[in-house]
Amino acid sequence: MTMAASTDAATPAVPTVAPAPERVGERWSWAPYLLSLPGLALFAVLLLVPLAMTALLSLNSFSFYGGIQDVWRFDNYLEILADSYFHEVFLRTFRIAALVTLLCALLGAPQAYILRRMTPAWRSLCLLIVLGPLLISVVSRTLGWALLLGSTGLLNQALMNLGLVSEPIEFMYTETGVVIALTHVLVPFMVLSVWASLQRLDPQVENAALSLGAGPSTVLRRIVLPQIVPGILSGSIIVFALAASAFATPAIIGGRRLKVAATLAYDEFLNTLNWPLGATVAILLLLANIVIIVGCNRLVERRYKQVFE
Amino acid sequence: MSYLVLDRLTKRFTSWTAVDDLSLTVEKGELISLLGPSGCGKTTTLQMIAGFLDPNAGRITLDGQDLLAKKPNERGLGIVFQSYALFPHMTAAENVAFGLEMRGTSRVDRDRMVANTLKLVGLDSYGDRYPRRMSGGQQQRVALARALVIKPHLLLLDEPLSNLDAKMREEMQIELRRIQRSVGTTMILVTHDQSEAMALSDRVVVMNKGRIQQVATPQEAYDRPANAFVANFLGRTNLLPGTVEHDQNGTSIAVADARWPVIQAVPPGPGALAVRPEKISFVAEAGLSGIVQARVFQGTQWLFEVETAAGRMMVIRQHDGGVLPNERERVMVGWRPEDMAVMPAQEAA
Ligand SMILES: Nc1ncnc2c1ncn2[C@@H]1O[C@H](COP(=O)(O)OP(=O)(O)OP(=O)(O)O)[C@@H](O)[C@H]1O
Ligand SMILES: [Mg+2]
Numbered sequence: 256m257t258m259a260a261s262t263d264a265a266t267p268a269v270p271t272v273a274p275a276p277e278r279v280g281e282r283w284s285w286a287p288y289l290l291s292l293p294g295l296a297l298f299a300v301l302l303l304v305p306l307a308m309t310a311l312l313s314l315n316s317f318s319f320y321g322g323i324q325d326v327w328r329f330d331n332y333l334e335i336l337a338d339s340y341f342h343e344v345f346l347r348t349f350r351i352a353a354l355v356t357l358l359c360a361l362l363g364a365p366q367a368y369i370l371r372r373m374t375p376a377w378r379s380l381c382l383l384i385v386l387g388p389l390l391i392s393v394v395s396r397t398l399g400w401a402l403l404l405g406s407t408g409l410l411n412q413a414l415m416n417l418g419l420v421s422e423p424i425e426f427m428y429t430e431t432g433v434v435i436a437l438t439h440v441l442v443p444f445m446v447l448s449v450w451a452s453l454q455r456l457d458p459q460v461e462n463a464a465l466s467l468g469a470g471p472s473t474v475l476r477r478i479v480l481p482q483i484v485p486g487i488l489s490g491s492i493i494v495f496a497l498a499a500s501a502f503a504t505p506a507i508i509g510g511r512r513l514k515v516a517a518t519l520a521y522d523e524f525l526n527t528l529n530w531p532l533g534a535t536v537a538i539l540l541l542l543a544n545i546v547i548i549v550g551c552n553r554l555v556e557r558r559y560k561q562v563f564e
Numbered sequence: 565m566s567y568l569v570l571d572r573l574t575k576r577f578t579s580w581t582a583v584d585d586l587s588l589t590v591e592k593g594e595l596i597s598l599l600g601p602s603g604c605g606k607t608t609t610l611q612m613i614a615g616f617l618d619p620n621a622g623r624i625t626l627d628g629q630d631l632l633a634k635k636p637n638e639r640g641l642g643i644v645f646q647s648y649a650l651f652p653h654m655t656a657a658e659n660v661a662f663g664l665e666m667r668g669t670s671r672v673d674r675d676r677m678v679a680n681t682l683k684l685v686g687l688d689s690y691g692d693r694y695p696r697r698m699s700g701g702q703q704q705r706v707a708l709a710r711a712l713v714i715k716p717h718l719l720l721l722d723e724p725l726s727n728l729d730a731k732m733r734e735e736m737q738i739e740l741r742r743i744q745r746s747v748g749t750t751m752i753l754v755t756h757d758q759s760e761a762m763a764l765s766d767r768v769v770v771m772n773k774g775r776i777q778q779v780a781t782p783q784e785a786y787d788r789p790a791n792a793f794v795a796n797f798l799g800r801t802n803l804l805p806g807t808v809e810h811d812q813n814g815t816s817i818a819v820a821d822a823r824w825p826v827i828q829a830v831p832p833g834p835g836a837l838a839v840r841p842e843k844i845s846f847v848a849e850a851g852l853s854g855i856v857q858a859r860v861f862q863g864t865q866w867l868f869e870v871e872t873a874a875g876r877m878m879v880i881r882q883h884d885g886g887v888l889p890n891e892r893e894r895v896m897v898g899w900r901p902e903d904m905a906v907m908p909a910q911e912a913a
Contacts, residue, residue, distance in 0.1 A: 459649035462616045465636040466643045467663035467714065477662075481653040561694045562653045 313534035323530060331535035341519075341536075345543065348515040351433055352499035358438045359494045360487055363445030367486075368479065370446070371453045386443050393440055397507045400436040401427065404508070432508045433515075437498050444497070445490035452486025484559045492548050499544050516540040565628055567592035567750055568613075568718065573622035575608050575774075582608040584774035586622070593748040595741070597761040599797070600771035606754040607646055608774075610720045613752070614643055626718065642716030644724040646754075648707040650695040656706045657682065657691035663714040681713040682706075684739060686732065700727040708736065712743065719751045726756065737764055758798060762786070770794045787840075787903070788828070791911035795838040802844070803912060804874040808835040817906055820873035822852040822898075826906045836912035841867075841878040843903040846889060851898030852877075856889050870897055 313331055316324045335341040366385065370378055388396060403409045404426035411423040426432035456479065464474045502517040509515065514522070516536055523533030566589035575583040583605040590596050598606045611617040613624060615636035624631040631639060651659050657678050664674045682688050685705040695703050704727045711719060721740075725733045741764055743749055755761050761768050762782040770777040770785060770793070777797075778790040789795035792803055806819040808830050815826040817837055824837070842865075854872035866888055868879040879897060881888055889895045 457647065457649060459616075459645050459647055460651060462614070462636065463643065463645060463649040463710075464651070464662065465616075466614055466639070466641055467710070468637050468640065468666035469662070470637055473666070478651060559653070561696075 309534045310538055312531055313538050315531040317529045317531045322528075331532050332539070334532070335535055335539060344514050344519050345516055345539070347430065347513070348499055348517075348540070349543070349547070351430060351437065351505075351515065352495050354430075354434050355437045355441060355498040356491050356495045358434065359442045359445040360491055362438070363442050363490060364449045364483065364487055366442075367446045367449035367453055368475075368483075370450065385446050388439070389443050393503045394507070396440060397436055397504045400432070400439065400504075401507055404432050404435070427508060428510045428512050430509075430513065433505050433513065436504045436508050437501055440501075440504060441494045441497055444493045445487075448490030448493065449483055449486040452483045456482055481559060482562055484555065484562055488552065488555050492552065495548060496544055500540060566590060567594075567627060568752075569623075569625045570609075570613070571623040571625070573609070573612060573619045573624065575605070575612060575617060576620050581774050583612070583619070586771075586774070586776055588769060588776065588779065590750060590752065592750055593744065594766045595744050595751045595753060595764055597753045597755055597765040597768045598771060599755065599758065599761050599768055600777075601797070602756075604771045605774040606771060607722055609771075610643070610722055610752065610754060613718075614641055614720060615639055640714075640716060642711035642714055642719040644704075644707050644711045644719075644721045646722040646726075648695075648703050650703055650706055650710075652695055655692045655694055656687060656698070656709075659695070659706055660709045660713050663710060667714065677713055681709040684712070685709045685736070701729065701732065704728065705732075705736075715747065715749075717750060719749050721751060721753045723754050723756060725760065733760075740764065770797060772797075788905045789838055790905075791907055792836065792838065795905065800841055800878060801838045802841060802877045803836055803838050804877070805834070805836050805909070805912070806874070806906075808832050808906065808908075820852055822850070824899075824904065825901045827901055828906055830906050831908055834909035835906055836909055837904045837906045838912075839899050839904040841880040844877070844879045844897050844899050845881070846879075847896050847898035849896065851896035853894065853896045856891050856893050856895055859888070859891055870895060872897070 312323075314327045314329065316326050316328060316330055318324060370381055370385070373381060401408075405411070406423040406425065406427065408426075410426070411420075414420045415423065426435070460482075461474050461478055464478045465471075469477065500517055501515075502521065505513065505515045506518050506521070509518065517540070520533045520536040520540070523529045523536060527533075568588075568590040570586055570588040573583055573586045574581065586605075586609060588596075598609065600606055608617060612619050613631070615631070615634065619632070626639075651662065654662065660678045660681055661674050664677060669677070679688070679691070682691055685708055687702060687705055687709070690698065690702060690706075693702075695706065698706070704724065708721075708724050711721075724740075725736050728736060737760060740751065740753075744751055753761070753764065765782055767779060768782050768785050769779050772793050778785055778794045780788075780790075785794060786798050789798065789801070795801040795803060804819050806817045808815065808817050808826065810832045813825075815830060815832075816823050817826050817830075817835055819837065852872045852874060854870040854877070856868055857871050857876070858869040860867045861883070863883070865883055866881045868881065868889075870877045870879055877897065
């Protein structure tokens with residue numbers, strides 16, 4: 256009773272005092288939007304507009320004599336979806352990207368873990384070696400791989416001189432060659448990403464597992480690995496996206512014979528001059544990339560939800 | 565042969581010596597506390613026993629076996645880490661179950677033991693929470709449960725109760741003491757809480773700058789500190805300079821205009837004595853004369869500050885109706901010889 260009475264007594268005072276400061280807080284503030292306008296404008300001009308133009312272009316049609324026709328149809332999409340040649344190219348693209356991602360995870364994650372266990376002096380040296388390739392242009396690195404992988408290249412000569420093979424193995428213009436070169440190009444991204452999540456690991460947590468009787472391999476599997484899943488996942492997303500849309504490496508190692516989506520789009524634009532079809536390839540590549548990445552992301556996040564908080 | 569023997573352990577981090585020539589023996593079933601200011605090497609000592617740090621010199625034996633030859637995962641110790649070190653990707657129950665799983669305990673036994681231990685630390689309804697969703701005190705209790713559930717012979721506790729409220733801390737103290745008594749677990753406890761160390765330990769080890777200052781029962785360390793550091797570290801104390809003399813009547817120490825017989829063996833020459841404020845009383849004769857500078861009423865007791873020729877002293881008297889001096893009054897203070905600790909001058913620095 257007394258409680259009710261006191262609230263009743265207090266109520267009349269509320270409307271006269273409380274709303275005033277509330278209105279100040281609720282007033283629409285333009286400052287943050289105005290301040291981010293330059294950034295938003297840059298983003299729109301450099302990304303959204305070209306993307307929208309590509310999407311529109313993909314709806315046009317192309318005739319060999321008339322050039323680009325201003326029509327709005329899904330013919331290009333239907334053509335790609337119906338033609339087994341395009342299926343093959345897209346399948347190859349994602350097969351390569353998936354393999355490269357897997358290899359990068361298998362190589363990069365242990366590499367990052369080993370780096371963390373090193374003494375600081377060795378660690379900075381090895382980190383430089385791992386990340387150094389990022390400082391060299393992709394084209395020159397890939398040309399280097401072409402020299403190594405060619406039928407008279409260093410690798411084949413070594414294998415033949417060792418008597419391991421009698422004929423040179425064909426790496427150039429094969430998926431194997433593309434996968435090897437792309438893995439080399441992209442593994443630093445995985446190392447960096449796993450490295451970042453390893454930094455957040457408390458070394459005493461590993462000690463705790465040891466003290467409870469877990470052997471080193473159990474600690475790695477049950478304690479370390481689950482905690483660096485977010486790092487491996489974000490590394491995989493970066494590597495997969497870069498591998499699926501890579502151009503220079505497949506162009507040099509894969510050449511004309513072994514097309515992937517990016518080289519296919521390039522050829523449609525610059526050789527066949529069928530810009531709308533090229534644009535369609537690019538848009539489909541983008542869409543497939545988004546679907547695959549978001550899908551995998553969801554799956555892994557659900558499986559390891561507690562480490563993602 | 566003692567159960568756990570630390571023999572001249574030394575640990576250096578580049579140029580800094582964290583633990584310096586530390587020797588200690590611990591008996592089976594004993595609860596021993598490491599006390600000392602922050603950074604004195606308590607955690608480092610435990611980490612060497614656990615095997616996470618290799619000592620630069622020295623030996624450790626447990627039950628007669630060389631412990632340093634064993635890997636950390638073969639030592640079978642229970643450890644509560646200062647930083648808890650819970651597995652963040654496992655629930656509280658999974659954290660506690662991990663050690664049992666490694667020991668190959670069957671699923672049924674495991675579930676029962678985990679439930680019992682979580683109940684013991686008052687977390688029975690928190691089994692499926694992840695550590696991130698728990699408060700600091702709850703996490704600390706999971707860490708305690710994780711170490712207790714494997715029933716180790718030797719338990720290393722690095723400030724295991726620091727984050728608990730007073731009531732929970734008291735309950736856990738009683739629990740630790742009960743386990744130590746009934747199961748006979750040997751425990752090494754690091755704590756910042758002196759009353760906790762005093763209440764729980766069979767013996768306390770007072771450390772400073774990586775070196776052991778004194779190993780004694782709590783009462784002994786309090787009543788008869790080995791040096792000025794221990795005297796000051798464990799509660800408040802008065803430290804007075806004096807001169808130790810040996811003659812036909814035995815040993816005595818002269819402080820300003822007064823003299824006390826000395827029971828301990830101390831070499832003659834410059835020395836110092838330490839005496840607790842509550843052991844000092846106002847006497848009529850044979851004491852140290854001085855003037856009361858201040859007196860403060862503290863409820864159950866009075867706190868006096870007395871200026872003497874040997875220096876300023878703190879005196880605590882019970883508020884029991886007795887006659888006590890006023891401020892600016894000339895008084896004489898005294899204490900029984902067995903209530904003071906006498907040490908050579910270099911120990912008092
Ligand atoms: N990995 C390390 N590298 C260098 N110095 C270290 C390292 N670990 C500890 N130290 C130093 O060794 C000393 C002892 O550290 P330790 O952790 O044992 O202190 P502590 O007694 O447990 O302190 P606290 O009560 O604050 O936990 C400290 O001065 C600390 O700076
Ligand atoms: Mg510590």
